[in-house]
Each structure stands twice: as structure tokens, then as C-alpha cells.
Amino acid sequence: MMVEKFRMYKEPELYDDIYFNVARGLNKYSKEVNAIDDLVNQCGLDKRVIDFCCGTGTHLKLFSDLGYQCTGVDINNEMLRLAKIKNKNNLSIFYQGNICDIKIKNKFPIAISMYGGFNYLETEKDVKNALTNIYSILEDDGIFILDTRWAKNQPIDVMLEKRGRDLYIVRQWVLKEPDNLRDAVYKIAFIKEGADGVLMYEEHHQNFLDPIYLRTKMIDVGFKNVKIYDNFDWEKEVNKNSSTWRTVIMGRK
Numbered sequence: 001m002m003v004e005k006f007r008m009y010k011e012p013e014l015y016d017d018i019y020f021n022v023a024r025g026l027n028k029y030s031k032e033v034n035a036i037d038d039l040v041n042q043c044g045l046d047k048r049v050i051d052f053c054c055g056t057g058t059h060l061k062l063f064s065d066l067g068y069q070c071t072g073v074d075i076n077n078e079m080l081r082l083a084k085i086k087n088k089n090n091l092s093i094f095y096q097g098n099i100c101d102i103k104i105k106n107k108f109p110i111a112i113s114m115y116g117g118f119n120y121l122e123t124e125k126d127v128k129n130a131l132t133n134i135y136s137i138l139e140d141d142g143i144f145i146l147d148t149r150w151a152k153n154q155p156i157d158v159m160l161e162k163r164g165r166d167l168y169i170v171r172q173w174v175l176k177e178p179d180n181l182r183d184a185v186y187k188i189a190f191i192k193e194g195a196d197g198v199l200m201y202e203e204h205h206q207n208f209l210d211p212i213y214l215r216t217k218m219i220d221v222g223f224k225n226v227k228i229y230d231n232f233d234w235e236k237e238v239n240k241n242s243s244t245w246r247t248v249i250m251g252r253k
Contacts, residue, residue, distance in 0.1 A: 012055075012056050012078050012081070012082040014190055015056060015079075016056055016058070017163070017167055018163045018167055018169050018190060019058075019163075020056070020058050025163075029058050029059060032059065032232055033059055035234065036049075036112065036145060036232075037063075037066055039145075039234060040109075040110060043143065045109040045141075045142070047063075047067055047068040048068065048069045048070075048071075049068050049069075049110040049111070050070075050071040050073065050104065050108045050111050050112075050137065051063075051070070051071070051072045051073065051111075051112050052099045052111065052112070052113040052117060052134065053073070053074055053075075053113050053115070053118075054079075054083055054094070055083065056079055056082040056083050057072055057083025057084070057086045057094070058086065060072050060083070060092050061087055061090070064090040064091075064092060069091065070087070070091075070092040070093070071093045071095070071104070071106075071108070072092060072093070072094045072095070073094070073095045073096075073099065073102055073104075074094075074096065075097065075098050080094050080096055099113070099121075099130045099133065099134070100121075100126055100133060101133060102133065104137050107137055107142075108142060109141075109142045109143070110145075111134050111137060111138055111143070111144045111145070112145045113144075113146040113147075114145075114146070114147055115147070116147060116149060118130065118146050118148055118214070119148060119206040119209060120207070121207060121209075127209070127217055128220075131218055131223075135221050135222055135223065135253060138253040140253055141252060142253045144218075144250070144252075144253075145249070145250045146214075147247065147248045147249075148208070148209045148211055148214060148246075148247055148249065149173075149206075149245055149247075150208065150242075150244065150246070151173075151208035153242075153243055153244060153245040154173050154208060154245045155173070155245065156172070156173050156174070157172070166192060167190070167191070169188065169191075170189040171187070171189075172186075172187045173186055173187075173208075174187060185204070185205055185206070186205075186206050187202075187203050188203075188204060211238070211247040211249055212228070214249055215227075215228055215249060215251075218251045223252065224253075225252050226249065226250070226251035227250055228247050228248070229247065229248045229249075230242070230244045231244070231246050232248055
């Protein structure tokens with residue numbers, strides 16, 4: 001078996017094959033977009049959304065299908081390349097830049113950061129800068145939604161899953177003693193079956209940001225009505241004693 005260690009996001013098409021181009025992935029993305037759309041309709045907001053850490057643009061593609069005007073931001077040009085291809089038939093706009101300091105001329109009623117994008121922020125200063133920047137880009141009474149894994153509840157066993165006909169994903173979260181933010185190293189391998197088999201391996205050094213901590217930081221920046229939910233269930237708020245490992249945090253400007 002050939003093994004290649006490569007920089008993160010070198011092959012964004014592989015990410016889509018693993019995470020999106022399978023029924024499970026499409027259902028997951030659709031559930032998230034539909035849940036946010038329900039919230040937007042309840043709040044009476046215009047359907048204009050900016051996605052920070054937009055990756056390959058899947059959320060924006062689904063939002064566009066629901067009639068949204070979409071803008072995406074990502075630091076990685078390879079991910080943006082695929083996002084632009086995926087959204088070539090709509091009017092989505094994309095910017096390359098850092099979530100902590102990118103300047104966007106327009107303001108938006110809805111901002112999101114999905115799939116653990118915030119988990120890649122390395123310091124408390126980065127978290128503050130990112131939240132402050134997003135707050136400045138929101139319209140008054142706009143909403144910001146982000147998700148984060150909760151390290152204390154994260155399963156740590158090695159998990160092997162088949163994704164598609166000949167693709168597998170192997171994952172392990174190696175939890176550490178908390179040192180301010182950094183709680184875990186996310187180890188991931190993609191396996192594509194073939195004559196010899198190909199293994200592509202990545203390590204993602206992530207800050208599994210405690211949602212209670214994030215809520216406090218959002219309030220410090222100025223967000224109001226900040227609440228933490230179990231996944232995308234708007235009827236199920238969580239607290240510090242919750243056992244959920246994936247949380248969604250929502251606040252309003």
C-alpha cells in the first residue's frame with residue numbers, strides 16, 4: 001500500500017467524494033441548510049448569506065437552490081477553486097482570505113461557519129478577532145451560526161467508515177489536557193481501493209472549542225441572545241452538563 005502525507009486540502013475533490021457525493025453527506029448538508037432556512041424565515045431576514053470557511057461551497061450551493069444570494073470566504077485557494085466550479089450556475093461570490101481580518105464591503109443578515117471551521121483558530125486572540133470581524137460584517141439584528149465539536153464528549157476510538165463504492169475514511173481524535181484552547185489533534189486518513197490501495201493521511205491540529213467558552217466570547221464581542229443547541233435542533237438547548245459532542249451556537253447582532 002502506498003502512503004502519501006500531504007498538506008491539508010490539497011485535493012478538494014476527494015473531500016467532496018468523502019463528505020458530499022454520498023447519500024449520507026448530502027442528507028447532512030441538506031439538513032443543516034434547511035434548518036438554517038427555517039430559522040431565517042422565522043426571523044424574517046433577507047435571504048443573503050455569507051459563509052466563512054466555506055470550503056468547497058456545498059452549503060452555498062444548497063442555499064442558492066433555495067433562492068439565497070451567497071458569498072463565500074475561505075483561506076485555501078484550492079477549496080475555492082472547486083467551490084467556484086460547483087456554484088458556476090448561480091451568482092455566488094467568493095473571496096480568499098483569513099476569517100480573522102478579511103474585509104468585506106457589504107453587510108449581511110446571515111453569517112455562518114460550518115463543519116468546524118472555527119476549530120482551526122489557534123489562539124484566543126484569533127477567536128476574538130474572528131468574532132469581532134464577523135460581527136462588523138453583520139447587519140443590525142443579523143444572525144451568526146457556527147458549529148463546534150465539544151472535546152469533553154468527543155469519541156476517541158479509531159473509526160473506520162465506508163464512504164462510497166471504493167472510498168473509506170479513518171478518523172481518530174487524540175484528546176489532550178486542555179492548554180487554553182487546544183484540546184485535540186484530529187488524525188484522518190483517506191483510503192481509495194485499487195490495485196495496491198492508496199492511503200492519504202492528514203493531521204489536523206484543531207482547537208475543539210468549548211461551546212460555553214465560545215458563547216462567552218460572542219457575548220463579549222457584542223452578540224445577544226447567544227444560545228447553544230444540540231446539532232441543528234432549535235428546540236433542544238444544551239448546557240455545561242450536556243453529553244452532546246456536536247453543538248451549534250447562534251447569536252444575534
